[in-house]
Amino acid sequence: MEQIDHIQAARVWQRVRGQTAEDEAQALAALIQQEWQNACTYLQLSRRFHGQDSTLLHRLFEQEQAHCACLKGIYAIVTGKKASTRPVPVICGKTGDILRGCYARQMRNLSAYEVRARDSEYAHVFSRLREQEMDHCRMVLQVIGNLGQN
Secondary structure, three states: OOOOOHHHHHHHHHHHHOOOHHHHHHHHHHHHHHHHHHHHHHHHHHOOOOHHHHHHHHHHHHHHHHHHHHHHHHHHHHHOOOOOOOOOOOOOOOHHHHHHHHHHHHHHHHHHHHHHHHOOOOHHHHHHHHHHHHHHHHHHHHHHHHOOOO
16 A cells, blocks of 8 residues: 655645735744744854854854745745735743744754655755755754753
């Protein structure tokens, strides 16, 4: 018996039902906001650390900011409008909890990029974003692993 690929099945049903341009715009806007939230959080976290972890978090900030710009470019082409981001509040709470939230968002973005890398006009762009998201997951885990060792 053949295993069902749930992602592929979802894409088939999406094609059958027909995804509207509005659905695509909303999905892109959600990705942009998640990337923006991670970028802002990494910048704020980079100020809590010193040395290698601070540098790593600042690099994550820069790369997530670049992801936002890329996604905003796709959004502008798809919708003809400029994408906006909501302000991200100052982070508070335990650093480990904040990093776990970032990791969860990274994994959601990774899943979204995997789907889009298979079947999208911008598949090559989403493939690259997927690769970078995988690396970001590793980097966040590295920082989490270093907590309390400094």
